[in-house]
Amino acid sequence: MNVDINRSLIELDNGLYLDAVVTSTTGLVQFLSVWGRDGVMQHFFAALTLPLAEGGLRVMTVTLPDGDKLVLDFAQAKMLTKRTTRLPKFTEVGEWVHTWLFHPDVQKPSGQSMTVLSTEPLPWIALWPTLKQLCHLPLLDEWESALQPRLRAHITLLPSYGLHGYWIDLPIEEIETLISDLLQQGLLPLNKEVYA
Known part of the structure; x- marks a missing residue:
C-alpha cells in the first residue's frame, strides 16, 4: 500500500x-x-x-x-x-x-464481505471485478448494467482521510433472491454456452 x-x-x-x-x-x-x-x-x-x-x-x-x-x-x-x-x-x-x-477484512474477503482501499475514488466499473469475485454466484459481464443500480446499496463509502475506503457486503440470501427475481423477470440475459 x-x-x-x-x-x-x-x-x-x-x-x-x-x-x-x-x-x-x-x-x-x-x-x-x-x-x-x-x-x-x-x-x-x-x-x-x-x-x-x-x-x-x-x-x-x-x-x-x-x-x-x-x-x-x-x-x-x-x-x-x-x-x-x-x-x-x-x-x-x-x-x-x-x-x-x-484489519484482516482489508483487501481480503471474509465470507461475502470485504473492505477495498484505493488512493483514488473508484467508479462502479472499477468495483465490478471485485463484486464478481466476492459473490458466491457467478455474475456474467452481460449483467453489469442491470445489476449496477441494485448492487449499489451493498457498497458503502467509509469515513476516511488520505485514502478512499469501500465496504462491500453481499449477503447470500439477499443476493440469491435478487438474482432469481431478475432472471425470472428476464432482466438478466443468459449465455447458453455458460449453462450448457
Whole structure:
C-alpha cells in the first residue's frame, strides 16, 4: 500500500503524525498509517494493549484539515495487522518509523464481505471485478448494467482521510433472491454456452 506522503500530515496529541486512515461506519479502525519517532511509536502500540486504567487507548478523535472530526475506535486493536518500516537514522528529523495497521477484512474477503482501499475514488466499473469475485454466484459481464443500480446499496463509502475506503457486503440470501427475481423477470440475459 503506497500512501502519498505529500498530503498533509495530521499531528496527533501523542506525538504521532497521521497521513491516512479508514474506519468502519461505526468508527472501528480498518486502516491506519502513522509516522513518529521510535519511542513514541512503541508507546502508542503499548497504549493499544493496556487497560484504560493503566493509560490504555481505545478511542481517539482526529481533526481533519477541513475541520471535520473523525473518531478512531481501537476496540478491535488486537485484530489489526502491523507493518513497520524505518527511515534512515541520520535524517533531519532523527529516526522515524512509519507504521501501517490494517484489519484482516482489508483487501481480503471474509465470507461475502470485504473492505477495498484505493488512493483514488473508484467508479462502479472499477468495483465490478471485485463484486464478481466476492459473490458466491457467478455474475456474467452481460449483467453489469442491470445489476449496477441494485448492487449499489451493498457498497458503502467509509469515513476516511488520505485514502478512499469501500465496504462491500453481499449477503447470500439477499443476493440469491435478487438474482432469481431478475432472471425470472428476464432482466438478466443468459449465455447458453455458460449453462450448457
